[in-house]
Amino acid sequence: MWGSRRDRDRSAVVCIACGESLPREDAREYDKEGDRWSRRDKEFEYLCKECYRELSHQPRGDLEELLTDVETAAGGDSQEAYVEAYQNEVVRRYGEPEADTEDTEGRSD
Ligand SMILES: [Zn+2]
Numbered sequence: 402m403w404g405s406r407r408d409r410d411r412s413a414v415v416c417i418a419c420g421e422s423l424p425r426e427d428a429r430e431y432d433k434e435g436d437r438w439s440r441r442d443k444e445f446e447y448l449c450k451e452c453y454r455e456l457s458h459q460p461r462g463d464l465e466e467l468l469t470d471v472e473t474a475a476g477g478d479s480q481e482a483y484v485e486a487y488q489n490e491v492v493r494r495y496g497e498p499e500a501d502t503e504d505t506e507g508r509s510d
Contacts, residue, residue, distance in 0.1 A: 418452035429453040434469060467494070 413422045417431065428447035448456065467490060475486035 414447040416449040416452055417446045418448055418456075421449050423447075423449050431456075433465060467491070 412425050414425045414428045415422045416428065425447070428449060430445040431448050431453075432443065432445055434443075468487070471483060471487045471490050474490065475483040
């Protein structure tokens with residue numbers, strides 16, 4: 402058979418950090434849930450090698466966990482529900498954000 406050799410995965414992906422597009426096989430998968438081994442219906446995001454190297458590997462607190470919980474709480478209904486759930490959850494965990502009085506109060510004259 403001719404030409405039956407399967408093409409390697411040459412589809413291009415875009416680095417989420419710098420926006421450069423590169424072949425998927427050269428990219429690093431980035432899973433926002435931090436679990437690259439659980440692949441259920443997930444779409445991975447990609448980073449180019451440069452950005453991957455610069456990626457902070459410091460712990461990010463519980464932000465990722467928070468986002469995942471919020472997604473569950475919001476039930477995936479809508480972006481609006483998600484944002485609302487996120488805000489509620491942040492307030493629940495960390496308290497009301499401190500208002501930037503200069504911006505929100507207007508001029509104080
Ligand atoms: Zn990049």
